[in-house]
Amino acid sequence: MAHEDRTGIIAGRTPESAAMLADVKRAMAITANLNRLTFDDAEEIRALFSELIGKKVDDSFLLIPPFYTTGGADIRVGRNVFINQNCTFYDLGGLDIADDVLIGPNVSLITSDHPLEPSRRRAFTTAKPIVIERNVWIAAGATVIGGVTVGENSVVAAGSVVTKDVPPNTLVGGNPARPIRSIAE
Secondary structure, eight states: OBOTTSOEEEETTSHHHHHHHHHHHHHHHHHHHHTTOOGGGHHHHHHHHHHHHTSOOOTTOEEOSOEEESOSTTEEEOSSOEEOSSEEEEOTTOEEEOTTOEEOTTOEEEOEEOOSSTTTTTTEEEEOOEEEOTTOEEOTTOEEETTOEEOTTOEEOTTOEEOSOBOTTEEEEETTEEEEEEOOO
8 A cells, every 4th residue: 555655554364474484485586596695696687687577678788796686676776786795775665776876885775664653563564665867876885775866877885874855965973864965067
């Protein structure tokens, strides 16, 4: 179920949550095979990643394993995308990665969440999309939370936690990430 703020809600013990669990199991099987590969296996990595997301990735796509995801079917990647090793993509809410994006090692893109109230925490999962626009660089160890758009040409500094939209052409850093300065060509 989607809401006006683009939040999806999946209640526990429902056909939707069973489908989510099936997607997780499928993704774990594919990523287990992908994570056995090395940098020199780029063609096979692209083939397995294409299977994971359900559409062929461009020949310019490069990923260095290991890689982790909760589903894969809600990931969309453009041309000339580079994903460094040990990244985690929780894509339940949808994850759109545009052309020419660089994603550093140990980056987490997390679209799913749970309610804060202890009595409701296990009752359902919420999910909001993440959009990473063209020519973005997300540096090592950064985390981007669901509901965020990272604007074109922006840079997320290493170790940052992005909880709000990043304007185009902006360097952000910190926890929570805040604008540091504009990026000019």
